Amino acid sequence: MPARDLTRQYRKGYHDQNGTRNALVLTSRGCPFRCNFCACWKLLGGKYLVRSPESVVQEMTALPEDIEQIFFADDNTLHNVQHAWRLARLIRESGIRLKFSMFARADTVVKHPDLIRYLKECGLSTVFPVDLQGFRLETQKPEAKQRVAPRPVTPCKAGPPPSLSLAASLQVQTDL
Secondary structure, three states: OOOHHHHHHHHHHOOOOOOOOEEEEOOEEEOOOOOOOOOHHHHOOOOEEEOOHHHHHHHHHOOOOOOOEEEEOOOOOOOOHHHHHHHHHHHHHHOOOOEEEEEEEHHHHHHOHHHHHHHHHHOEEEEEEEOHHHHHHHHOOHHHHOOOOOOOOOOOOOOOOOOOEEOOOOOOOOOO
16 A cells, blocks of 8 residues: 655645646556557556556545545556456445546447446546557558557447547657
8 A cells, every 4th residue: 555644745846737636546557458659558567567456445434634635546447357346346435436447448438338327327437548549440550550559449429428528649750
């Protein structure tokens, strides 16, 4: 567990651009995929480390009282859908009433709307999708297709649940 008491004196100045006091929580480190456009897996030497949902919820319940929102700082919080379901159920059972946001593969969000809805009921406010280039994989050059993790993608028809923010950031690749 992080020793958050060591940062108590600085906490008043630690907030996001909206002034919300956030806590960073990790459910995992690294990534199991080996996309050549991304350095996440290289940073940990190819390792992918995962915490138990019980450990994550224990950390969440121990957060200082002035925390208003949690940012799951994983590279891909929803990589293991069964793990994500367990985490969501434990968040609900624990009575945690904090908003939270996370990174997730765009195709995972599309393929598991029931999980996204349930997470929203538990406090999910924003999903930052990663791997958006996968939506038009069939139109990309063969060399571009090698850069993405091998996973089929279904176009999103329904979008995120109402009042859930789906924040997109795009990587622009140029041939300069």
